[in-house]
Amino acid sequence: MIEVPASKKECFFEDLHINDKVWRGSALPVISRKLVSQMTVTYQVGGGGHLDIDFWLTDPSGHALAKHLKQSTGSISITAKKDGRHEYCFSNQMSSVVDKIVSFNVHGVIYVDDDDTVAPIEREIRALAQGLTSVKDEQEYIVIRERRHRNTAESTNSRVKWWSVLQAIMLFCVVAWQVYYLKSFFEVKRAF
Template structure:
């Protein structure tokens, strides 16, 4: 006689809750030329949740403009000249939402922007959701936050490495310039002292 478990296995609950959660995530990296902008679109339903995180990885002062519009072209979030940002919102209406990154404030420097978009499709809680499913949903949100933080750290490490390499290069060339200038000054002093102590004879 085989006894069947009275409750479904834990991994089945985990799989079912992930299917109910319907979470999506995408990572992107774009190059924005000076004076240009780039926009993206997301089709959302009411009560859907979406998060956009971004980080400027290189170019100029490491700043970018960012804004997000609802389907009625109303700006619901706006940031000017920030190196990084995170915005989470819950859609109020069905439609296509637009978010843009702009480098229009720059006339010379292109910018490298790394950004993530992840969202959760709204699933109503009818009161029958198991406590473990709620915990798994919360865990999934926490894992996404950790992932965003890791990607932020990776981009910051790249920025600091580029800054260190640039500083090292400037120090090297400045040292070469100082050495050349010192040699020229020494040569001029020797020549000047030699000319100063030279005895001029009138024939």
């Protein structure tokens, strides 16, 4: 989670390479196969303003690979076509007052060609790892969504409470005025 101040942007970098020769984060042996590096970024605005943010992803030469404007949630996956540092940014430059809270996940995946040399157990391990990552992302999304809905419910509850207090005060004022006004009808007026 990050907080993006009003009129600012926050940028992050990931180094991706074509034909990586290592299976990152795994003890599985890699026989010489074609490997391709992929990155997935998922994000969601959890608080601030209209719950929207600008997002873009650029390759090492500065070409935009993805751009989302005023989105509250998004996901983008890219496959590395160039070696180097890929930049992704969250921008709150459209807001001059409100800071935004953004939750995001970055997943780097190294894909190995599925040919006949891949063991069935290796395929299953990859499928389970991908499923686990998917479940984790969904849980984080649900936590942020629950927080946003709870804040909305608390805000609504506060407004209803103060509206009820205002109505009670107005009711007592109207009743007091009516009693005073009706009392003036029954007063005896004497002429001297």
